[in-house]
Structures are given as C-alpha cells and as structure tokens.
Amino acid sequence: MSLRITLATAARVLRQLRRDHRTLALVLLVPPLLMTLFKYVFYGQEATFDRVGPPLVGIFPFVTMFLVTSIAMLRERTTGTLERLMSMPLAKLDLLLGYGLAFAAIAVVQAALTATIAFGFLGLDAAGPVWLIVVFAVGNAVLGMALGLFLSAFAQTEFQAVQFMPAFVIPQILLAGLLVPREKMARALELVSDVLPMTYAYDALARAAADDLGRRLALDAAVIAGFIVLALVLGATTLRRRTA
Amino acid sequence: MLNFEPSIRIRDLRVRRGGRLVLPGISLDVRPGVVTGLLGPSGSGKTTLIRSIVGVQIVESGEVTVLGAPAGSAELRHVVGYVTQAPSVYGDLTVRENLHYFARVLDADTASVDEAIRTVALGGHADQVVGTLSGGELSRVSLATALLGEPQLLVLDEPTVGLDPLLRRDLWNTFHELAAAGTTLLVSTHVMDEAERTDDLVLLRDGRIVATGSPDQLRDRTHADDLEDAFLALAEAS
Numbered sequence: 079m080s081l082r083i084t085l086a087t088a089a090r091v092l093r094q095l096r097r098d099h100r101t102l103a104l105v106l107l108v109p110p111l112l113m114t115l116f117k118y119v120f121y122g123q124e125a126t127f128d129r130v131g132p133p134l135v136g137i138f139p140f141v142t143m144f145l146v147t148s149i150a151m152l153r154e155r156t157t158g159t160l161e162r163l164m165s166m167p168l169a170k171l172d173l174l175l176g177y178g179l180a181f182a183a184i185a186v187v188q189a190a191l192t193a194t195i196a197f198g199f200l201g202l203d204a205a206g207p208v209w210l211i212v213v214f215a216v217g218n219a220v221l222g223m224a225l226g227l228f229l230s231a232f233a234q235t236e237f238q239a240v241q242f243m244p245a246f247v248i249p250q251i252l253l254a255g256l257l258v259p260r261e262k263m264a265r266a267l268e269l270v271s272d273v274l275p276m277t278y279a280y281d282a283l284a285r286a287a288a289d290d291l292g293r294r295l296a297l298d299a300a301v302i303a304g305f306i307v308l309a310l311v312l313g314a315t316t317l318r319r320r321t322a
Numbered sequence: 323m324l325n326f327e328p329s330i331r332i333r334d335l336r337v338r339r340g341g342r343l344v345l346p347g348i349s350l351d352v353r354p355g356v357v358t359g360l361l362g363p364s365g366s367g368k369t370t371l372i373r374s375i376v377g378v379q380i381v382e383s384g385e386v387t388v389l390g391a392p393a394g395s396a397e398l399r400h401v402v403g404y405v406t407q408a409p410s411v412y413g414d415l416t417v418r419e420n421l422h423y424f425a426r427v428l429d430a431d432t433a434s435v436d437e438a439i440r441t442v443a444l445g446g447h448a449d450q451v452v453g454t455l456s457g458g459e460l461s462r463v464s465l466a467t468a469l470l471g472e473p474q475l476l477v478l479d480e481p482t483v484g485l486d487p488l489l490r491r492d493l494w495n496t497f498h499e500l501a502a503a504g505t506t507l508l509v510s511t512h513v514m515d516e517a518e519r520t521d522d523l524v525l526l527r528d529g530r531i532v533a534t535g536s537p538d539q540l541r542d543r544t545h546a547d548d549l550e551d552a553f554l555a556l557a558e559a560s
Contacts, residue, residue, distance in 0.1 A: 086426035094414045097451065158410030162467070165376050166427050167399040319394060320380045322339060 079169045087168075087176025091150070092183065105146065106188055109138035110195040117200045124201075131202040132211050132287035133256055133280050135192050139185045139219035140279065141247055147181060147226035148239045155230075160317070170314040174227060178220055178310070185219030186212075206289035214286055217302055218279045222247075224309035225275070231316030250276035255284070275305040327390070329354040329475055329506040330375055335384035337370050344370045345529045347384065352508055352522070357501050359520030360510040361553070367529040368510040369407060372479050375508065376404045389474060400428065403468035407479040409460040413453035417444055417463050420452055421470065430471035438466040441496055443489060458484045465493075476500065478509045482516065494519045514549045523549075525556055532560045 095102055113134060120127040154160040163173060189212045196202040204211065229246060233239035253263070253271040260268050260277070271277045282298035285291070330352035337345040344367045352358050360368050373379035374386050377394020386393035389401060411420045421435045439448050442462035447455060452463055465481050476497075482490045494516065497507050501521070509520070517523055518537055525532040525540070533540055533556045537549055546552035 082429065083427050086423055090412070090415070090419070090423040093419060094412060097414045157413070158406050158408055159412060161378055161406065162404065162410045162424075163427065165378055165399060165402070165404050166424070167396070167429075168427050320378055322380050 079171050080167075083168050083172040084175045084179065087173055088179035088183075091177055091180035094150075095146075095180070095184065101146070105142050105184060106191055109135075109142070109188060109192040112138065113192055113196045113202075114200060117202075124203075127200075128203045130256065131196055131200075132204045132206075133283040135189060135196055135211055136215035136218045136279065136283040137251065137256070137276075138192060139188050139215050140222035140276070141243070142188065142222070143181050143185060143219040144222035144226040144247055145240065145243055147177060147223045148230035148233065148242060149236055150177070151227050151230040152233055152236060152239050161321070164317065164319045170317045171310075173317065174224075174310050174313055177227060178223060181223045182216055182220050185216045189215035189219070204287040204289075206286045206291065210286040210291075211283060214279070214282045214299075214302075217299070217306075218283075221275055221279060221302055221306050221309070224306045224313065228309045228313040228316065231313070247276075250274045253277065254280035256280055275302065278302050278305070327354070328352055329389055330508065331385075331387040332371075332375070333385040335371075335374060335386060336382040337367075337374055337379060337384075338382050339370055339379075343529070345374070348529070348531050350524060350531060350534070352506065354506045355501055355504050356521035357497050357507045357509060357519075358522040358524060359517050360508060360524050360526060361512065361514075361517045362510075362526030363512060366526045368512075368526055369479055370529075371526065372404075372477055372508070372510060376402060376477055378404075400471065401474040403470070403473035403476045405465050405468045405476075405478045405481050407483075409464035411452055411460070411463050411467060414451065416449050416451050417455075417466075418448045420463060421466055424467045425470050428471035434470050434472070438469040441469055442466045443492065458486065458489070461485070462489075472505075474505060476505055476507045476509075478507065480510050480512070482511070482513075490516070514553070517549055525553060527557050527560065530560070532556045 116131065116134065117127055193208055193212050197208050229242050230239055233242065253267055253274060254276045260271050278298045278301040282295060282302065285295045328351035332348060332350040334347045334349060335345055336347050360371065362368050370379060374381050375388060375393055388398055391398055417439065418435065421438055425435050439445055442465055444459065444462055444466065447459060452460065461481065461483065468476055468478065482493055497509065501507055511517060521536060522534065523537055523540060524534050540552045541549065544552040544555040546555055
C-alpha cells in the first residue's frame with residue numbers, strides 16, 4: 079500500500095468526474111431538488127416531512143455513490159485500465175481507498191448542499207445537530223460506494239450494473255424503517271432487515287435527527303463501519319491480478 | 323542481470339482460454355537488449371503468450387521466468403511495461419493527465435511524462451481529452467504509458483496497428499534505440515514489413531512455435547526471397 083498511489087488515484091477519479099459536468103451537476107443538484115419535491119408532496123404535513131427529511135439527506139448520497147461507483151469500476155474492468163493497473167505496482171487497497179476518498183469528498187459537498195437547502199430553505203427541523211446528520215450522510219456515501227465497488231464485479235455490462243440499484247438498493251430502503259417502522263413489518267422481513275446495512279444507516283440518521291445520541295447510535299456507527307470494511311475486503315477479492 | 327541470461331524464459335507453457343487449449347506447451351528464450359518480434363496470424367496465441375509473460379494470464383502449467391523472477395511477481399511490476407492490444411487509458415482525461423496518473427503509480431517523474439509524449443509524437447495533443455483522439459493517436463497514448471519509468475522489459479501487443487507509415491517507422495527506430503540502451507522488447511505483429519525490422523523473430527502458429535531466428539536466418543533456412551515466403555515454407559513444413 080502506498081499513500082502516494084492512493085492519493086493519485088483519488089485525484090484521478092475526481093479529475094474524471096470534474097470533466098463530466100453533467101454527471102457532477104446531477105450528483106449535486108438532484109438530491110436538493112428531490113428534497114424540495116418531498117417538501118411539497120408532504121405539503122402542510124410538517125411532522126411527516128421532519129420525520130422523513132433528515133434520513134433522506136443521508137440516503138441520497140448512498141444511492142448516488144452506489145450507482146456512480148459501480149459504473150466507474152465496471153468501466154475500469156471493461157476498458158482494460160484495471161488490467162493495466164494490476165500489472166503495475168498498485169495495491170488493490172490503493173485503488174479501493176482512492177475511489178473511497180474521491181467519492182467521500184464529493185459526498186461531503188453533496189450532503190452539505192442538501193442539508194443547507196433542507197434545513198436552511200425548506201424549513202426542515204431536527205432536534206439533533208445538523209453536522210452529525212451530514213457526517214452520517216458522508217459515512218453512508220462511503221458505504222454505498224463500497225457496496226457499489228463490490229457488486230460491480232457481478233455486472234458484465236452497464237445495463238446490468240444500473241439494474242443493481244432497484245435490485246439491491248430499493249429493497250433496503252423499503253426495509254430500513256423509513257416508510258413503515260420495522261417492528262410493524264412481517265416478522266420475516268424484520269429479521270431480514272437486521273442484516274441489511276441500510277437499516278443501520280437509516281437508524282443512525284433518525285437517531286441523530288432526534289438528538290438520541292446514545293449507545294444505540296454508537297452501535298449503528300460501528301455496524302456501518304463494519305459493513306464498509308467488509309464490502310471493501312470483498313471488493314478487493316474481486317480485483318484479480320490474473321484472469322482466465 | 324547477466325547479459326547471457328535470457329530476459330524471458332518459458333518452459334512447457336500450457337494455457338487454456340475459454341475452454342480452448344490456446345498454448346499446448348511452448349518453450350522460448352528471449353534475449354536481453356534486443357527487439358524480438360512475435361509474428362503470427364490472428365488467433366495464433368500471441369496475446370495469450372504475452373499475457374502469460376506479463377503475468378495477468380491464469381496458466382495451466384509450465385514455467386515463465388521474467389528477468390529472473392516468476393512472471394507476475396510483485397518486484398516485476400516496476401520494471402515491465404505492458405501495452406494491451408486495445409488501448410487501455412482513461413477516455414475522459416487528457417493525454418498528459420493519463421500519463422501523469424500512471425507516472426505517479428510507477429513513481430516516475432514529470433520529465434518522463436514529457437519524454438514519453440515526445441517519443442510517441444503526441445506533443446500537439448498533450449492537453450486534448452483522450453476520448454476525442456483518433457484510433458492511432460489513442461494507441462500511442464497507451465504506448466506512451468508503457469514507456470514511463472524506464473522499464474527493463476517492454477511487452478507490446480500489436481502497438482502499431484492503424485498508424486501512419488512514417489510514425490510506424492519512427493516508433494520502430496525508437497524501439498531499437500531503447501534496445502540499444504539495454505531494454506528488452508517483445509513486440510507482436512502480424513505485418514511482415516514490421517517483422518523485417520526485428521532482431522529476433524518468433525513465428526507462432528496454432529499456439530506452437532514454428533521457428534525462431536533473425537529474419538536473415540529464417541530466409542536463408544528456407545531459401546526464400548522474402549519473409550512471407552519463409553513463413554509459408556516454415557508453416558507448411560511444421
């Protein structure tokens with residue numbers, strides 16, 4: 079592992095994104111716009127907006143980073159740049175952490191922008207500290223990125239990769255407790271949701287928003303970190319120096 | 323590295339790709355400091371052999387030693403430059419940004435980026451986004467990447483396809499300059515006039531080595547006037 083290569087990789091990924099103005103605009107502007115949409119969908123129902131809003135600040139980065147990363151890594155595989163890098167003195171972790179740093183940086187901007195619009199202009203209210211919601215939003219982005227890196231190994235085309243979003247992300251959002259509290263779901267689904275990363279991501283955001291800064295929140299943070307490490311390790315095993 | 327030791331030493335290499343036995347067991351020595359050409363028709367196993375030498379190919383059995391170490395060893399990743407047949411660079415970065423990134427990975431300095439750009443004659447396009455370049459320019463960017471960091475061995479899979487004849491001549495001159503400076507080059511091609519410019523030639527057909535030797539030796543051995551006839555005679559005899 080080398081800090082030089084990790085940082086060079088992060089800078090390279092950011093440079094690629096910066097050149098793609100449209101993607102960058104979509105990544106940064108769609109979450110605030112969707113937040114605005116939510117505000118007026120729940121028109122006059124301030125309590126509902128205040129319950130759903132803060133977790134959404136953190137769920138948007140998860141979704142965008144999952145998608146952007148799985149496509150970016152798939153491109154590395156299909157254009158041969160991954161094979162070139164694997165024949166160079168680059169550790170697999172250099173590549174994964176490089177991506178992680180780059181997307182975490184984007185996520186900071188994305189989450190900060192979304193939070194500013196939501197709390198500053200849309201009248202969203204949270205009892206807990208907004209900065210903590212933003213911190214968990216960035217953690218969520220890194221989680222989405224790590225899962226995207228891993229799952230991209232199972233897609234051969236970009237068509238397949240984008241389908242992983244409804245296949246893996248939407249069920250997690252449905253089961254996380256955002257729409258219906260988990261204990262009110264069928265018992266089997268509640269048990270399934272116990273092992274899904276988004277459940278802990280949502281719980282952390284909801285607790286941070288409710289100013290419930292206790293041991294459960296610390297546990298959530300630890301589980302999220304664990305999932306990130308697990309996904310990165312699994313992702314590393316899908317990067318092969320030798321292929322058939 | 324002693325001069326009389328081969329840069330690449332292959333013994334009984336068997337490789338299966340997609341269920342097909344592409345290399346049924348070949349042995350080969352590649353001399354250091356010369357340009358060795360790997361000549362063979364499409365599908366003869368050139369790319370598979372090259373991938374095995376670079377160490378990105380899963381091999382069934384056999385031994386591939388590169389600069390004294392098993393192919394694909396970590397210590398070789400600094401000293402072996404590899405160009406795949408399809409250009410493998412980032413289409414959304416400029417020429418310079420691509421080279422700069424790979425130079426950082428190899429711990430090569432900025433001067434080597436400029437030098438690589440000059441060598442492949444892309445100075446006028448250095449700040450152009452790679453995705454907007456022509457096919458020939460694109461493969462030159464890929465080639466420039468392999469020149470970074472003064473590799474001891476350069477493995478190039480059909481690096482001159484689609485290039486202007488003048489540029490092709492210049493690149494082959496560059497290959498010989500690099501060889502004169504001590505770099506070993508293995509260059510695959512299916513073009514006879516390029517094969518003519520190599521020091522050593524390896525003729526590959528259906529995954530088997532049909533003949534090895536300098537272009538002159540191969541012509542003498544077959545009493546042929548040109549390499550094409552020599553190749554035909556050797557292929558028919560095998």
